[in-house]
Amino acid sequence: MARVRIIPVLLLQNGGLYKTVKFQKPQYVGDPINTVKIFNEKEADELVLLDYTASRDKRGIDHKKIAEIAGEAFMPMAYGGAIRSFDDAKKVFDDGYEKVVLNSILFSNTALVREIGNVYGAQAVVGSIDVKKNLFGRYKVHGFSGTQSSGKDPVEWAKTLEEAGIGEIMVNSIDRDGTWEGYDLDLVEKVAAAVSVPVIACGGAGGFSDFEKAVQHKASAVAAASMFVYQKKGMGVLISFPTGKRLNN
Template identity: 55%
Template sequence: MMRKRVIPCLLLQDRGLVKTVKFKNSKYVGDPVNAIRIFNEKEVDELVLLDIDASRLSRDPDYELIQEVAGECFMPICYGGGVKTLAQAEKIFALGIEKISLNTAALENIELIRQIANKFGSQSVVCSVDCKKSLFGKYTVYSHSGTRDTKLSPVEWVQKVEAAGAGEIFLNSIDRDGTQQGFDIQLIQSIVNAVHVPVIACGGAGSVADLFEPFERANVSAVAAGSFFVFHGKHKAVLISYPDLNAR
């Protein structure tokens, strides 16, 4: 049986590690390099590192921090945030990052996916898709760290980015982000059924059982979580950890 990928998703803001709830109210939870050292010790398979301010503020990636993080990390990293050109992607890959996640940049210029995939392979390009449900139950894609509603259908958008060369979809539910109330299985199923590339589901994990639900009910390739690996107990004390998934 193929091992299930359970990926910590780390959010960067002002060179610090933060956690959000529904993409708002970011709370500082520590130093990203220290967190990565802990995940090294836990022998985590993979990490996702997202700068949540870069695209929203039209800022370039923090290459110095990316280099520092890549130098400490023993596992593959997917980095996202502020990448708008092929040249920027080349620089980030040269620093030791294995995958680049595109979100706002892909919405503004889908050809960037094709350019990176043509040069580095589809496996190196992840398209991050942030979705939110309206009061009428309709899902749409959001850009700029969840601050702008593009009005695009998530299903139609993921099919377009797959055709452009994206090798993986990182699906984030804005409504479930940081709530620890479980994944939005309906949303996940719709995306998994729409594409042939692997889908990583993120947003809502609050228990080990939650982590396994998208595998069992939606056939995802992987799940990702943030709060579940950072906050513990009813008072949500900060303690970065990674569970023994074999003990389920």
């Protein structure tokens, strides 16, 4: 059996780490360097670092900061935020990251996936799909920190990204983000069943049992933020990781 990766997601903004609830109400949770050092000690499988408002705010990549963060990491790192071209991606890889995470740029340029993959390999390109239910209860893909609906169905969008050459898909429920209510398992399973590339479940995890449920619903890996940076729901910051616990699929 393959061991399932457990991935902390860190949200970067203005040099600090923040955590949101349903992509809103960002709360400062700490310094990224210190946080990465803690995850080193706890032997996290890999980390995802997202400058989550960079595309929305039309900012560039803070290469000095993200290189500093990667330089402290003993595990594989993925970075997303304001990657708009192959040159942007190349600089991120040069900064010390093993993967790039693409989101909003894919609405206008899916060719970027193949352009990066041809040089660094498909496994180095992650497609992030942020999903929210509309007033009619239908899943729709959103971009730019969840502020703009693309009108796309997440299952069809996942298929499009796979055809474009994406190596991995991270599906994130905006409605579950920061709620500790568990993943949207229906969403995870629908996307995972539609593609052959690995699917990372994200958005809503509140405990190890949520990881297990996601794997049972076809997730290849699980990601979380709140449960890794808070003691419990509604309580203070305490960086943690389920050391010694392993998932298999």
